[in-house]
Amino acid sequence: MTGRSEPGGAGGRPSTGGRNEWHGKDLGTRTVGYDETQAILYALAVGAAASDLDLVFEERLRVLPTFALTLAQWAPDVLGSAGAFDVRTAVHGTQRLRVLKPLPRSGSVEMTARVAEVWDKGSAAVFDVAVESEYFAATWSLFAPGRGGFGGDRGPSARRRPEAAPSGELTVRTAGNQAALYRLLGDRHHLHIDPEAAKTAGMPRPIMHGLCTLAAATLPIAASLGAHPADLVELEGRFAAPVFPGDALRIETWKDDGPAVLFEAAADDRTVISAARARFA
Known part of the structure; x- marks a missing residue:
């Protein structure tokens, strides 16, 4: 939008x-x-x-x-x-x-x-x-x-970044064709596939869907906790900046109550997901 x-x-x-x-x-x-x-x-x-x-x-x-x-x-x-x-x-x-x-x-x-x-x-x-x-x-x-x-x-107000040092750090590389795949699930906004549409929106090239990036983060987070990603029971996150297909994401995590973590994701020097939390059964 x-x-x-x-x-x-x-x-x-x-x-x-x-x-x-x-x-x-x-x-x-x-x-x-x-x-x-x-x-x-x-x-x-x-x-x-x-x-x-x-x-x-x-x-x-x-x-x-x-x-x-x-x-x-x-x-x-x-x-x-x-x-x-x-x-x-x-x-x-x-x-x-x-x-x-x-x-x-x-x-x-x-x-x-x-x-x-x-x-x-x-x-x-x-x-x-x-x-x-x-x-x-x-x-x-x-x-x-x-x-x-x-x-x-x-x-x-949005949840602030924890003051404590992260308890964990993960790296996930998005795929060059990831937005092209994800749009087949229903969100076919041209911004995610057409370079000209992306330029019109002020982006240098097509961007990932925010929901794709957020969901993608849950897979390695689940693995780091010894949980299965299908056992996710709560998830939230703020979309702070665009992600481009092929970007490597650095995910920082902080322990929260029970089998849950707070997390942020960054690509290069920009935070792309903030105020995020995931809990698994």
Whole structure:
């Protein structure tokens, strides 16, 4: 998502009483089906190896929990299409996921979505789009320039980088074709494949999907904890800067409560994911 609109609520109109007119909006219910091929393609797109048979072989398949986010991508897209913000300028700020039970190898998922919160950042607004199903609950936080100034709450601050030294460090190299693979799961924004579209958005070349980068980080983190990536039960992270296919990511981790870690990811000298946390069963 990337233009600029007039300040105020949707369409440049401030809402009254500090409550944005989109707050609480029902985005509908949708059932999305998938099969084993899509689940396997997803695992490969976020960095699973051919030797990870329980992620890429249908007879042993465990579906990565973050695959659910591709099934629910329709929800933030519905809000943008409804005119809540300018889809040319809005960006995906943070993502949260809570796993309720494992996804089956194939099947369909019924989801409901709503605008849970609209935070007023002054010159911009942040729309929290909540999606719920029997398998997971997820929230997209979308940063929308020109939609603030309606007198609402600024919302919570992002988690700060821990002051202590990292307890662990991992290196993950993204693949040159990773964005090309990931877009086959549904997010086909031209920014991730077309060099001209990337240049129009101010990028030197196509960039990775933020959700791909976030999910890719969970595989080596799980391995470092002796956990299985399909046992992920909670995940959150803030998208701080773009990642380019082929970038090497340096992931720093800090121990958190139980089988959980706080983490940040950097490419070269730029932090690309911050305020992140992963917990495994």
